[in-house]
Amino acid sequence: MDTQLNISPPGFELEFQGSFENLLKWRRDVRRFKPDPLPENSVDEILALAALAPSVGNSQPWRFAKVQSGDKRQALRDHFQICNKDALSDYHGEKAKLYAELKLSGMDVSPAQLAVFCDHSTTLGHGLGKKTMPETLDYSVVMAVHTLWLAARARGIGVGWVSILNPREVESILNVPKGWTFVAYLCIGWPEEEHDDPELVRHGWQERVDISKFIVER
Numbered sequence: 542m543d544t545q546l547n548i549s550p551p552g553f554e555l556e557f558q559g560s561f562e563n564l565l566k567w568r569r570d571v572r573r574f575k576p577d578p579l580p581e582n583s584v585d586e587i588l589a590l591a592a593l594a595p596s597v598g599n600s601q602p603w604r605f606a607k608v609q610s611g612d613k614r615q616a617l618r619d620h621f622q623i624c625n626k627d628a629l630s631d632y633h634g635e636k637a638k639l640y641a642e643l644k645l646s647g648m649d650v651s652p653a654q655l656a657v658f659c660d661h662s663t664t665l666g667h668g669l670g671k672k673t674m675p676e677t678l679d680y681s682v683v684m685a686v687h688t689l690w691l692a693a694r695a696r697g698i699g700v701g702w703v704s705i706l707n708p709r710e711v712e713s714i715l716n717v718p719k720g721w722t723f724v725a726y727l728c729i730g731w732p733e734e735e736h737d738d739p740e741l742v743r744h745g746w747q748e749r750v751d752i753s754k755f756i757v758e759r
């Protein structure tokens with residue numbers, strides 16, 4: 542019996558729609574953080590909102606490791622340096638020079654850091670929706686990451702996604718349960734600067750492309 546049948550949903554007025562558009566436009570990938578701590582419970586509150594994301598079969602396969610130990614953070618920073626040096630070696634000339642100047646992680650300063658995993662061993666959802674596309678489990682985790690990103694930004698808190706890491710190495714450093722595979726490393730904190738354009742656009746790495754270029758009609 543659905544006891545909530547008569548509850549009407551909230552209206553999302555024009556004013557909210559404008560604010561939501563601003564949230565999307567001002568959500569940035571942040572790498573430059575103030576070291577100041579976040580208000581107590583803010584990470585937990587943001588995680589609770591992230592868990593409202595959709596997931597295949599309602600499997601909720603997102604798993605979060607709060608990386609708090611100084612030793613683990615140092616090990617991950619060292620590992621990032623190795624991966625970033627290796628990535629740099631793929632570029633040559635001007636592009637290599639530019640890559641070397643980019644700041645690609647806030648792991649040095651961000652007060653809160655989360656490693657996000659997908660639990661491929663979960664029985665939640667009873668397999669619904671993922672038989673033909675097992676990767677939908679990972680997509681569900683990415684939905685939660687984006688929800689988290691927006692929820693944080695709505696509070697003025699910045700999030701930066703670091704992927705210049707070897708997944709197996711992160712799983713080993715953080716000693717996560719078997720079946721969890723690494724999806725994202727998130728640096729979270731107060732942004733040092735505010736921008737409405739991506740850092741990679743500002744630093745001449747990659748322009749934004751108009752969406753019309755990416756749409757086909759069939």
Ligand SMILES: Cc1cc2nc3c(=O)[nH]c(=O)nc-3n(C[C@H](O)[C@H](O)[C@H](O)COP(=O)(O)O)c2cc1C
Pocket residue numbers: 568569570571572644645646702703704705738739740741742
């Ligand atoms: C899957 C994924 C991985 C990313 N990995 C990194 C990363 O390792 N380092 C980094 O500086 N930015 C990373 N980013 C952020 C992107 O560079 C950023 O989203 C993009 O440049 C657009 O900028 P914006 O997020 O501010 O709009 C990642 C973003 C996504 C979605």
